[in-house]
Amino acid sequence: MSVVKLESSDLAQIARPLENIVLTSPVPTHRRRSRVHVPRTVRRIVGPLIVIILWQVVCSAGVFTSYEVASPIAVFDAGRELAVQGVLLPNLLISLRRVLEGLGLGVGIGVTLAVLSGLFRAGEDLLDPVVQAARAVPILGLVPLAIIWFGVGEMPKIFLIALGSTFAIYINTFAGIRSVDQKLVEAGETFGLSRWGLVRRVILPGALPNFLVGLRLALVGSWLIVIVAEEINAQSGIGYLIMQAQTTDRTDIMMMGLAIYAILGLLADALVRLLERRLLSWRRGFAGS
Amino acid sequence: MTDLRRVTPFASMNGAAVVAQNVQRSFNGRDVLRNVNLTIEGDQFVALLGRSGSGKSTLLRILGGLDPDYQGDVLVPERRAVVFQEARLIPWLRVLANVVLGLNPRPEGHPALRERGLEALREVVLEEHAHDWPLTLSGGEAQRVALARALVREPQLMLLDEPFGALDALTRIKMQSLLQRLCARHRPAVLLVTHDVDEAILLADRVAVLVNGTISLDVTVDIEKPRNRGDAHFIELRERLLRELGVEEAPAPSPLASLLHARPRPEHEGAR
Numbered sequence: 001m002s003v004v005k006l007e008s009s010d011l012a013q014i015a016r017p018l019e020n021i022v023l024t025s026p027v028p029t030h031r032r033r034s035r036v037h038v039p040r041t042v043r044r045i046v047g048p049l050i051v052i053i054l055w056q057v058v059c060s061a062g063v064f065t066s067y068e069v070a071s072p073i074a075v076f077d078a079g080r081e082l083a084v085q086g087v088l089l090p091n092l093l094i095s096l097r098r099v100l101e102g103l104g105l106g107v108g109i110g111v112t113l114a115v116l117s118g119l120f121r122a123g124e125d126l127l128d129p130v131v132q133a134a135r136a137v138p139i140l141g142l143v144p145l146a147i148i149w150f151g152v153g154e155m156p157k158i159f160l161i162a163l164g165s166t167f168a169i170y171i172n173t174f175a176g177i178r179s180v181d182q183k184l185v186e187a188g189e190t191f192g193l194s195r196w197g198l199v200r201r202v203i204l205p206g207a208l209p210n211f212l213v214g215l216r217l218a219l220v221g222s223w224l225i226v227i228v229a230e231e232i233n234a235q236s237g238i239g240y241l242i243m244q245a246q247t248t249d250r251t252d253i254m255m256m257g258l259a260i261y262a263i264l265g266l267l268a269d270a271l272v273r274l275l276e277r278r279l280l281s282w283r284r285g286f287a288g289s
Numbered sequence: 290m291t292d293l294r295r296v297t298p299f300a301s302m303n304g305a306a307v308v309a310q311n312v313q314r315s316f317n318g319r320d321v322l323r324n325v326n327l328t329i330e331g332d333q334f335v336a337l338l339g340r341s342g343s344g345k346s347t348l349l350r351i352l353g354g355l356d357p358d359y360q361g362d363v364l365v366p367e368r369r370a371v372v373f374q375e376a377r378l379i380p381w382l383r384v385l386a387n388v389v390l391g392l393n394p395r396p397e398g399h400p401a402l403r404e405r406g407l408e409a410l411r412e413v414v415l416e417e418h419a420h421d422w423p424l425t426l427s428g429g430e431a432q433r434v435a436l437a438r439a440l441v442r443e444p445q446l447m448l449l450d451e452p453f454g455a456l457d458a459l460t461r462i463k464m465q466s467l468l469q470r471l472c473a474r475h476r477p478a479v480l481l482v483t484h485d486v487d488e489a490i491l492l493a494d495r496v497a498v499l500v501n502g503t504i505s506l507d508v509t510v511d512i513e514k515p516r517n518r519g520d521a522h523f524i525e526l527r528e529r530l531l532r533e534l535g536v537e538e539a540p541a542p543s544p545l546a547s548l549l550h551a552r553p554r555p556e557h558e559g560a561r
Contacts, residue, residue, distance in 0.1 A: 147524065159536070169472070182376065183377050184377060184379055187301070187373065187377035187378075187379070188391065190353055190354065190355065190371045190394075191391040191442070192371070192442075193390065201379065204381075205382075206381070208381070220539065280381075281422070282380050282422040282424065284422070284424040284425065
């Protein structure tokens with residue numbers, strides 16, 4: 001075997017001139033994890049905090065009069081004032097109780113209806129049109145009727161809240177039941193699950209993600225309704241406090257009431273998130289990047 | 290929902306695990322099964338071959354009680370289990386709960402049932418995954434859980450619907466030998482539906498071919514186990530089955546032949 005010696009000029013013809021090749025990580029920049037780990041709770045508070053700071057800055061700059069918009073500090077002071085007078089907590093608890101009772105009733109009714117029309121074709125044909133029609137009726141339009149039917153006590157408020165949360169629960173739970181994979185139902189059947197076992201182990205857990213979406217909507221909806229119900233006919237509750245403040249031109253108290261609703265909304269959302277984490281830990285979906 | 294009662298339980302006579310006679314099934318006027326007759330002995334492993342759409346899965350679903358709308362007579366044991374092509378594990382139940390799904394804890398109690406489930410997972414070497422979520426498993430692992438879920442019922446009849454069809458080639462080989470071991474230990478009657486001729490010859494005592502809605506060929510595989518794909522009988526049977534399926538396989542090229550007939554290089558490749 002003979003070895004052919006190559007001159008450097010020959011080599012240049014065979015091999016391309018060496019370039020500087022820039023190497024990079026296969027992971028795109030936006031997929032790389034940030035090095036600083038900020039706890040999730042802290043990160044979720046940052047957004048609202050920025051809003052509050054902006055609000056304070058705008059107020060301190062004198063863009064609005066204190067009659068038009070109360071600053072966060074004034075709102076906080078108003079809250080403290082009412083708390084010291086012993087007015088805040090009882091009214092808050094009453095509103096909370098109304099929401100919980102109404103929501104409990106609404107979730108119960110909504111889930112029952114959704115299960116009936118989700119599991120049975122006959123149930124769907126019978127119930128679904130009724131629910132869809134009732135859903136189209138503006139609930140706040142029912143306020144005067146609710147007063148005629150139930151008087152001015154707790155009943156009309158709970159009725160309205162229950163009604164408001166039922167539909168969100170119904171629509172989502174129904175969709176959840178119907179989206180359960182037929183293949184899983186078949187698998188459950190072949191392995192000897194009874195009809196009730198199938199509902200309990202396969203169909204209802206499969207509908208759970210959708211139910212929780214409905215619960216989020218229902219929570220928000222029920223706070224919306226409780227404030228209206230309390231402003232129209234009530235001698236207690238956060239909505240009542242807001243109405244009282246309007247008659248005395250206390251913008252700070254009015255905005256404090258609204259702030260309480262906002263905080264409660266945030267807490268309710270955190271509660272549902274906790275539920276989702278606990279109940280849906282089996283999921284391996286896209287969780288955002 | 291399917292009514293499982295349509296498949297009537299029977300007292301096993303002469304040791305048969307499946308008796309199907311004159312089974313017919315049509316979908317929207319199209320006959321998928323015309324006249325199927327199939328008997329499977331108590332501990333026999335039968336592979337059912339057919340092209341896709343030949344109705345082999347339809348037959349399996351009828352035997353599994355998932356399709357009540359057939360004509361003909363079908364008898365199957367009460368204790369039977371299905372393994373589908375996809376594992377079909379319930380995503381919100383942990384692996385162990387999936388394995389014991391639908392089993393009645395009453396005679397022995399929950400701890401004993403749990404132990405039985407763990408034992409089945411041990412058999413498929415997945416015991417340490419007992420408390421994992423199904424969606425965290427690989428395809429092969431999920432399918433092993435599905436096997437454990439079938440075995441834990443101590444089925445008299447195992448129905449396997451292309452159980453390894455979705456797995457990669459390497460995992461499939463492992464699963465085939467696992468299945469062989471498990472069947473040797475538990476000795477259920479098995480109906481394996483597959484379109485993989487090699488798999489059928491490798492595993493089965495008998496191979497049936499479904500063509501045009503009837504069983505056109507039903508042969509006993511008398512090749513000694515463990516079977517070897519290179520065995521002359523193996524190759525002969527493979528060709529016979531492929532012919533039955535309407536596939537003419539070109540004779541395997543020898544290394545020399547591939548050198549003599551070097552493939553011409555496609556033009557677009559040369560241009561690069």
